[in-house]
Structure formats: C-alpha cells, structure tokens
Amino acid sequence: MTPDxxxxxxxRQLAQHGQTVKLRKGNTAAGEAVVKAFVRGIAADEIAGTITQSDKKVTVSPTGLATFGMPAAGGSVVVDGTPRAIVGSPEILKMDDIIVRINMVVKG
Known part of the structure; x- marks a missing residue:
C-alpha cells in the first residue's frame, strides 16, 4: 500500500462515516478548519495519567490541512459544538515519511 x-x-471512510469537527489552534475560532473525523470514546485499558473515560479519541486525515497546518498541543477540537482541548501532542502516523493519519486525545 502506498501513502496515497x-x-x-x-x-473515503471519513466521508461516509465520519462526523464534522472543527480544528482550532487555540481557543479562538479565527483560522479554524472544518474537517471530517472519527470520534470515539476511550477504552478502559487506555486510561492513564490524566486520561479518563469521558475523554475522546479523534482521528483526522491530513487532506485539507495545508492551510491550517497540523493540529498541535494547545489547540482544540470542537466536537458536537463543544470545544475539547488536545491532550499532549497528536500522534502523527507516516508511511514513507508522508503523513497519512493524525490521532488525538481530547478532553473537555
């Protein structure tokens, strides 16, 4: 499989089954990006440190993020109208040094 x-x-999966979220660099709507994402709960075996079952895992594609850039710690994701802070640094998955997926844990 290639990165593309x-x-x-x-x-394709996000278009068919994802939900619309907004990525923000801080706590302002200026310059936010509207994207499709998979939003899932935290499993019991993923609870560690400050992560609780009320937090969410958010997966987005790098497609359409050229202007916004990569989500980062200190940013937020608006899920169902509620801004949720990104916990730590997002997990950037690469194939052949090309970003193919961004996973984040959000709190709030």
Missing amino acids: QAISMLD
Missing part, C-alpha cells in the same frame, strides 16, 4: 492509497482509504 492509505490517505484515499481514510478519506
């Missing part, structure tokens, strides 16, 4: 194929597969 991996991104295309993720984009």
